[in-house]
Amino acid sequence: MRLTKAFQPTLKEVPAEAQIASHRLMLRAGLVRQTSSGIYAWLPAGLRVLRNIEQIVREEQDAIGAQEVLMPTLQSADLWRRSGRYDAYGPEMLRIQDRHGRDLLYGPTNEEMITDIFGASVKSYKDLPKALYHIQWKFRDEVRPRFGVMRGREFLMKDAYSFDATYEDAVASYRRMMLSYLRIFQRLGVRAVPMVADTGPIGGDLSHEFLVLAPTGESGVFFDAALEEQDWLGRPVDCDDHESLATFFSTVTDHYAATDEKHDEAEWAKIPEERKREGRGIEVGHIFYFGTKYTESMGIEVIGSDGASFHPQMGSYGIGVSRLVGAIIEASHDEAGIIWPASVAPYRAAILNLRQGDEACDAICESIYGTDPENLLYDDRSDRAGVKFNDADLMGHPWQIIVGPRGAKEGKVELKQRATGERFELSVEDALAKIGAA
Amino acid sequence: MRLTKAFQPTLKEVPAEAQIASHRLMLRAGLVRQTSSGIYAWLPAGLRVLRNIEQIVREEQDAIGAQEVLMPTLQSADLWRRSGRYDAYGPEMLRIQDRHGRDLLYGPTNEEMITDIFGASVKSYKDLPKALYHIQWKFRDEVRPRFGVMRGREFLMKDAYSFDATYEDAVASYRRMMLSYLRIFQRLGVRAVPMVADTGPIGGDLSHEFLVLAPTGESGVFFDAALEEQDWLGRPVDCDDHESLATFFSTVTDHYAATDEKHDEAEWAKIPEERKREGRGIEVGHIFYFGTKYTESMGIEVIGSDGASFHPQMGSYGIGVSRLVGAIIEASHDEAGIIWPASVAPYRAAILNLRQGDEACDAICESIYGTDPENLLYDDRSDRAGVKFNDADLMGHPWQIIVGPRGAKEGKVELKQRATGERFELSVEDALAKIGAA
Numbered sequence: 049m050r051l052t053k054a055f056q057p058t059l060k061e062v063p064a065e066a067q068i069a070s071h072r073l074m075l076r077a078g079l080v081r082q083t084s085s086g087i088y089a090w091l092p093a094g095l096r097v098l099r100n101i102e103q104i105v106r107e108e109q110d111a112i113g114a115q116e117v118l119m120p121t122l123q124s125a126d127l128w129r130r131s132g133r134y135d136a137y138g139p140e141m142l143r144i145q146d147r148h149g150r151d152l153l154y155g156p157t158n159e160e161m162i163t164d165i166f167g168a169s170v171k172s173y174k175d176l177p178k179a180l181y182h183i184q185w186k187f188r189d190e191v192r193p194r195f196g197v198m199r200g201r202e203f204l205m206k207d208a209y210s211f212d213a214t215y216e217d218a219v220a221s222y223r224r225m226m227l228s229y230l231r232i233f234q235r236l237g238v239r240a241v242p243m244v245a246d247t248g249p250i251g252g253d254l255s256h257e258f259l260v261l262a263p264t265g266e267s268g269v270f271f272d273a274a275l276e277e278q279d280w281l282g283r284p285v286d287c288d289d290h291e292s293l294a295t296f297f298s299t300v301t302d303h304y305a306a307t308d309e310k311h312d313e314a315e316w317a318k319i320p321e322e323r324k325r326e327g328r329g330i331e332v333g334h335i336f337y338f339g340t341k342y343t344e345s346m347g348i349e350v351i352g353s354d355g356a357s358f359h360p361q362m363g364s365y366g367i368g369v370s371r372l373v374g375a376i377i378e379a380s381h382d383e384a385g386i387i388w389p390a391s392v393a394p395y396r397a398a399i400l401n402l403r404q405g406d407e408a409c410d411a412i413c414e415s416i417y418g419t420d421p422e423n424l425l426y427d428d429r430s431d432r433a434g435v436k437f438n439d440a441d442l443m444g445h446p447w448q449i450i451v452g453p454r455g456a457k458e459g460k461v462e463l464k465q466r467a468t469g470e471r472f473e474l475s476v477e478d479a480l481a482k483i484g485a486a
Numbered sequence: 487m488r489l490t491k492a493f494q495p496t497l498k499e500v501p502a503e504a505q506i507a508s509h510r511l512m513l514r515a516g517l518v519r520q521t522s523s524g525i526y527a528w529l530p531a532g533l534r535v536l537r538n539i540e541q542i543v544r545e546e547q548d549a550i551g552a553q554e555v556l557m558p559t560l561q562s563a564d565l566w567r568r569s570g571r572y573d574a575y576g577p578e579m580l581r582i583q584d585r586h587g588r589d590l591l592y593g594p595t596n597e598e599m600i601t602d603i604f605g606a607s608v609k610s611y612k613d614l615p616k617a618l619y620h621i622q623w624k625f626r627d628e629v630r631p632r633f634g635v636m637r638g639r640e641f642l643m644k645d646a647y648s649f650d651a652t653y654e655d656a657v658a659s660y661r662r663m664m665l666s667y668l669r670i671f672q673r674l675g676v677r678a679v680p681m682v683a684d685t686g687p688i689g690g691d692l693s694h695e696f697l698v699l700a701p702t703g704e705s706g707v708f709f710d711a712a713l714e715e716q717d718w719l720g721r722p723v724d725c726d727d728h729e730s731l732a733t734f735f736s737t738v739t740d741h742y743a744a745t746d747e748k749h750d751e752a753e754w755a756k757i758p759e760e761r762k763r764e765g766r767g768i769e770v771g772h773i774f775y776f777g778t779k780y781t782e783s784m785g786i787e788v789i790g791s792d793g794a795s796f797h798p799q800m801g802s803y804g805i806g807v808s809r810l811v812g813a814i815i816e817a818s819h820d821e822a823g824i825i826w827p828a829s830v831a832p833y834r835a836a837i838l839n840l841r842q843g844d845e846a847c848d849a850i851c852e853s854i855y856g857t858d859p860e861n862l863l864y865d866d867r868s869d870r871a872g873v874k875f876n877d878a879d880l881m882g883h884p885w886q887i888i889v890g891p892r893g894a895k896e897g898k899v900e901l902k903q904r905a906t907g908e909r910f911e912l913s914v915e916d917a918l919a920k921i922g923a924a
Contacts, residue, residue, distance in 0.1 A: 055553050055616060057607030081603055083558060083565075084590070089603055090556040098556070115493050118528040118536070120521060120640045121559055121623055122592075127521075139585045144592075146639075147577045147627045152522070154560075154582075165519055165527055169495030178493060185559055185623070189585045201584075202558045 049092075049395070050417075051427045056093050058439055068264055070377035071196030073386050077443050079373070079394075086193025086201035088370075093443070096394035097373050098204065101236060102183055104391060105206050105367055108232045112224045112287050114179035114208055119161050121185055125151030127160045131345045140188045154187035159342050159364060162209045166360075167348035173213045176350070176360065177221055181208035183369060198330070198374040208365040213352065216290065218337055218361035222254050223293040225335050225365045226300060229258055230280040233332075236372065237389020238379050240332060241271050243305045247336075254337035254363070259307065259329025262378035268308035269329040272319055275303050330375045337363040380467075386444030387467050395425040397447035397483045400436045404428060408456035416449060416461075416476060441466065447483045487530075487833070488855075489865045494531050496877055506702050508815035509634030511824050515881050517811070524631025524639035526808075531881070534832035535811050536642065539674060540621055542829060543644050543805055546670045550662045550725050552617035552646055557599050559623055563589030565598045569783045578626045592625035597780050597802060600647045604798075605786035611651045614788070614798060615659055619646035621807060636768070636812040646803040651790065654728065656775055656799035660692050661731040663773050663803045664738060667696055668718040671770075674810065675827020676817050678770060679709050681743045685774075692775035692801070697745065697767025700816035706746035707767040710757055713741050768813045775801040818905075824882025825905050833863040835885035835921045838874045842866060846894035854887060854899075854914060879904065885921045 056078040066072040074080050079094030090098055106116065122144070128134035134153075142154040155161070162180055170178060183206045193201050210221035226242065233240035240258040247255040259269055278299065286292040304315055307329070316324070343349070343359035352358050368375075380387045390396070401413045417426040425445065427436045433452075440448045450462040455473065463472045463479045474482065494516040504510040512518050517532030528536055544554065560582070566572035572591075580592040593599070600618055608616060621644045631639050648659035664680065671678035680694040697707055716737065724730040742753055745767070754762070781787070781797035790796050806813075818825045828834070839851045855864040863883060865874045871890075878886045888900040893911065901910045901917045912920065 053551070055555070055607070055618060078607075081606065083599060083603075084560070084562040085588075087558045087560055087562075089558060089599065091603075092553045092555055095554055095556050113491070115530045116533055117493070117530055118533050120525045120527060122522070122525055122625065122640055124522040124525075142582065142584065144580065144582050146580065147629065150523075161521060161527065165521075165529075168519065169493070169516075180493060187560065191585065202560055 049421065049425050051425060051429055054093075054425070055091060056443075057091070058442065066196065068195050068198070068378065069381055070198060070374040073377055073381060073442070074196055074374065077386060080197060086190055086199070088197055088200060088202075093394040094373065097388070097392050098370060100392040100394075101369055101372050102204075102206075104235045105183065105232055105369065108228045108235070109181050109206070109208060111231075112179070112228045114181045114228075116182060117165075117180050118182050118184060119155070119158050119165075121154055121187070122152050123155045123161055125153055127164060128153065130347075131160045131163075131342055133160065140190065142187045142189045155184075156186055156188045157364075157366075158182070158207055159209065159362075160346065163342045163346050163348055163362070166209075166211055167343070167346065170211070171350055173350055173352045176211055176213045177217055179208055179210045179221060179224075181206060181365075196374055197370045198378075200370065203368065204370040206367040206369055210363045210365070211360045212362075213350075213358070213360065215339075215361060218339070218363060219254065220290050220293050222335060222337050222363050223297045224287050225363070226256065227280065227285055227287070227293075227296055229333050229335065229365070229367070230278070230300075232367065233258060233260070234280050235391055236376065237391050238376055239276055241269065241275050241305050241329065242300055243269065243271070243307050243329075244310060245334065245336075246310075253301070256335050257307070257331050258333035260332050260372075260375045260379050261327050261329050262375065263328055264378050265328030265330045267329050267331070268311070269305070269327055270308075270311050270316055271305035271325050272303035273323040273325050275300070275305055276325065330371075330378060331368075332372050332375050333365075333367045335363065335365045337361075381444070384438070385442035388444045388446055390446045393444070393446050395445050396420070396423045397425075397449055398440045398443065398445040399424055399426045399449045400433070400440055400451065401426070401428055402433045402436070402450065402452040404430045406453050406456070409451050409453055412451050412456050412459070412461065412476060416451075416480065419480060449479055449483070487859065487863050489863060489867055492531075492863070493529060494881075495529070496880065504634065506633050506636070506816065507819055508636060508812040511815055511819060511880070512634055512812065515824060518635060524628055524637070526635055526638055526640075531832040532811065535826070535830050536808060538830040538832075539807055539810050540642075540644075542673045543621065543670055543807065546666045546673070547619050547644070547646060549669075550617070550666045552619045552666075554620060555603075555618050556620050557593070557596050557603075557622060559592055559625070560590050561593045561596075561599055563591055565602060566591065569598045569601075569780055571598065578628065580625045580627045593622075594624055594626045595802075595804075596620070596622075596645055597647065597800075598784065601780045601784050601786055601800070604647075604649055605781070605784065608649070609788055611788055611790045614649055614651045615655055617646055617648045617659060617662075619644060619803075634812055635808045636816075638808065641806065642808040644805040644807055648801045648803070649798045650800075651788075651796070651798065653777075653799060656777070656801060657692065658728050658731050660773060660775050660801050661735045662725050663801070664694065665718065665723055665725070665731075665734055667771050667773065667803070667805070668716070668738075670805065671696060671698070672718050673829055674814065675829050676814055677714055679707065679713050679743050679767065680738055681707065681709070681745050681767075682748060683772065683774075684748075691739070694773050695745070695769050696771035698770050698810075698813045698817050699765050699767050700813065701766055702816050703766030703768045705767050705769070706749070707743070707765055708746075708749050708754055709743035709763050710741035711761040711763050713738070713743055714763065768809075768816060769806075770810050770813050771803075771805045773801065773803045775799075819882070822876070823880035826882040826884055828884045831882070831884050833883050834858070834861045835863075835887050836878045836881065836883040837862055837864045837887045837889065838871075838878055839864070839866055840871045840874070840888065840890040842868045844891050844894070847889050847891055850889050850894050850897070850899065850914060854889075854918065857918060887917055887921070
C-alpha cells in the first residue's frame with residue numbers, strides 16, 4: 049500500500065480520553081476510531097492486525113479438531129430463559145425489543161445458543177466429542193467503557209464450546225484447548241501465562257485465565273519462570289491420546305502461577321528465588337469446564353452406548369480477539385510507538401523514501417514495493433525524513449527499509465529493525481531476504 | 487474433513503416453513519440453522535461458502551483500490567439525527583436503548599457513519615478519490631422474514647462508499663464499481679445482469695441493480711443477450727483512466743436491460759428476437775451515485791485546489807453476501823440438491839467410500855484424502871452407497887470421487903461431475919489432476 053493512497057489518518061495530538069498507551073497509540077497510528085462510547089470502527093491498518101490475530105486463532109483451533117461456525121449477534125431472550133440466565137444477567141446485557149415486541153438481546157456469550165444448536169442435531173454418543181467455535185462480535189454494556197478496545201462495549205471474541213460423553217473426555221478436551229491457547233499466544237508473539245482461576249460452584253482445577261504480561265496490566269501476577277521458557281509450538285503432543293495430553297498438561301500445572309487474587313505466599317516461598325517472576329498481566333483468554341450445567345438446565349440429552357440417555361459434559365473457551373490488539377501493544381511498545389510482532393503486524397515492512405522525486409530513490413523504492421505491494425507500506429509522501437522516521441516508529445512495522453540518495457546511487461538501502469533499533473546497510477536483495485526470513 | 491467428524495447435520499424432512507428451494511436445501515444440507523425468526527446460525531459448511539464469497543468480493547474490491555475497514559454493528563442515533571434519517575427511517579430500523587438510556591440502533595446501512603469517519607480525517611482534495619468498504623452484519627427488522635437467508639433480518643452485506651472531488655471523478659468511481667461487481671459475479675459462477683434502477687430525486691442514470699437469473703426470482707427481467715456473453719475478467723480496463731472506464735461502461739449501458747418495473751416495450755421491440763432474453767431475477771447488488779446528499783446534510787467539507795472548501799461527491803455500493811448464498815443455490819440446483827460453482831463450494835470434491843472397511847477402498851480413499859484434507863470431504867460413514875450418493879448430490883460438491891471395491895483393486899476411481907452428471911473412470915492421479923484443474 050502506498051501511504052499517499054492509504055486511509056490511515058495518523059494523529060499528532062494525543063486524545064485526552066486515552067489514558068493508557070495502547071489506546072493512545074491506536075488512535076495516533078490511525079488503527080481505530082471511536083464511533084460511540086466504547087464502540088470503535090476499525091480502519092484499514094487496524095483491521096489487518098485484527099484479521100491476522102483471527103487467522104492464527106482459527107488455524108490453531110482447527111488444528112485441534114474444533115470446527116468453525118458463526119452464530120448471529122442477536123439472540124432470542126427465550127433461549128436465555130431456558131437456562132435461567134435471562135433474569136440473572138445484570139445490566140451489562142443489552143436487551144432489545146423488535147417491532148413485534150419480542151425480546152431479543154445482543155449476545156454477550158453463546159453457551160445457550162450453541163447448546164441448543166448442538167442438541168438439535170447430535171443424538172448419539174458416537175458423534176462425540178465435538179468442539180465448535182466462532183469468532184463474532186459481542187456486546188457488554190459496560191457502565192464506564194474505557195481503555196479503548198481493551199474494555200469496549202462491542203468487542204470481537206472467539207468462543208469455543210466442547211461436548212463430551214464423560215468427565216475424562218471433557219478433561220482431555222480442556223487440555224487440548226489449553227495447548228491450542230498456548231500455541232496461539234506464542235504465535236501472536238506475546239507471553240501469556242495460564243493461571244488457575246475460580247471455578248465457582250463446580251470446583252476442581254479446570255479453569256484457567258491467560259494473562260499477557262504488560263506493566264499496565266490490571267492484575268498482579270506471580271509465576272515460575274519455567275512457564276515462560278516453554279516452546280509450545282515445538283512440543284509434540286498427540287491430541288487424540290489422553291496420556292500424551294496429561295503429560296503436556298502437567299508441564300503447565302506443576303508450576304506455580306497465580307494472580308494477586310489467588311496468590312498463596314506459602315507456595316510462592318517454595319520456589320527458588322531465581323525462578324520467581326512477578327509482574328502485571330492483562331486477561332486475554334479464559335478456559336472453563338462446567339460439566340452439565342447447560343445441558344441439564346436446557347434439557348439436552350444424547351443416547352449412550354448402553355442405550356440410556358445422558359447430559360453431555362461441556363466446557364467453554366474464550367479469547368478476546370479485539371482486546372488482544374490492545375494487549376499486544378501494551379506488551380510491546382516504546383516511547384516512539386508500537387512494536388508489532390511480525391505475525392500480527394499490518395505490514396511486514398515500511399519503505400521510507402527519504403527523497404521522493406529523486407530518480408535513484410524512486411526507482412529503488414518502486415522496485416522493492418513491486419515485490420509485494422500487499423504486505424509492504426510505501427511511504428511515498430513528499431514529507432521530510434524526520435516525519436517519515438517518526439511515523440514509521442509510531443506505526444510499528446517490524447522493519448523499515450530506508451532509501452536515501454547516497455545509498456541509492458550504489459544500490460544500497462538501510463534496514464532498521466523496529467524492536468531492537470539495529471541497522472544494517474545492505475543491497476536491495478539482501479534486505480528483502482532479511483525481512484522475508486524474519 | 488471426515489464426514490464422521492464433521493458437524494454437518496443433514497435433514498431428511500423438508501421443514502414446513504421453507505417455501506423456496508434454497509431455503510429447503512440449505513436446511514437439508516446442514517448449512518444453516520434458524521435461531522430466531524429471520525436470524526440464522528451458519529454451520530461449518532455454510533460458513534465456508536459465506537467466506538468464499540466474502541473473499542472474492544474482498545479481492546475484487548481491493549483490485550479497484552477500495553480499502554477495507556470494519557464499522558461496528560451498533561450506531562449512535564445522534565449520527566442519524568445529523569443526516570435527518572433517524573426519524574425518516576421506518577420500523578425496519580431496530581432501535582435500542584443502552585443502560586444509560588442513550589439511543590442506539592443496529593445499523594441497516596452505513597452512509598452516516600462512513601461520512602463521519604471520512605470527514606474527521608480527510609481534509610484536502612489531494613486525498614481524493616477514496617473508496618472504503620466493509621463486510622459486516624446488518625439488521626433490518628422485516629415484518630415477515632422468509633425465504634431463509636434471502637430475506638433474513640440479520641444479514642451480511644458488503645457496502646462500499648466513494649468520495650470524489652468532482653462529478654466526473656464520481657462517475658469514474660461508479661464505473662470502477664460496476665466493473666468490480668461484474669467481475670465478482672462472474673467469479674462467483676452466477677450470471678448477474680445490471681439493470682438501470684431508480685435514482686429518486688437525484689436523477690441521472692447512475693443507479694444499477696444486479697440481478698442473478700433464477701426462475702424463482704422476485705422480479706421479471708428483460709435483457710439483451712449481449713450482456714450475458716461478456717467476459718469481464720478477460721477485459722482489459724485501465725481503472726485510472728476515465729476514457730477506458732467510459733468505453734467499458736458503454737458496453738453495459740448500450741444494451742437493453744430492465745426489470746418489469748422499468749420495462750419499456752418500445753425499446754424492447756427494437757432488439758432482434760434472437761437476442762431477447764426474458765426471465766426472473768434476484769437482486770444481489772445495487773450501486774448508486776447520490777452526490778453531496780450526506781456530505782451536505784452532515785456538514786462535511788474538504789479544501790479544494792483553489793483553497794475553497796467543497797462537499798465531496800459520494801456513491802454507495804452494496805452486495806448482499808449472505809443473500810448470495812441463497813441466490814446462488816436458486817440459480818444452481820436440481821431436484822437432487824445443490825450444484826455449487828467451484829469458486830464458492832465448501833469443498834472441492836467429496837470422496838465416497840462405497841465399502842468402508844474394505845482394505846483397498848480405505849487405502850485409496852485415505853491416500854486421496856491425505857492430498858488436501860482441508861478442501862476434500864471424505865464420506866467415511868459405514869452407510870450404504872445409496873445414502874452416500876444422495877447426500878453428495880444434496881451437498882452439491884463440484885466433483886464426487888467414487889471409490890468402490892472393483893475399481894479399487896485396479897487403482898481406479900469413478901469421477902462424477904455434479905453439474906453435468908458426466909462420469910469418468912480414471913486412475914487416482916488422473917482424477918486428482920482433473921479436479922485440481924477444474
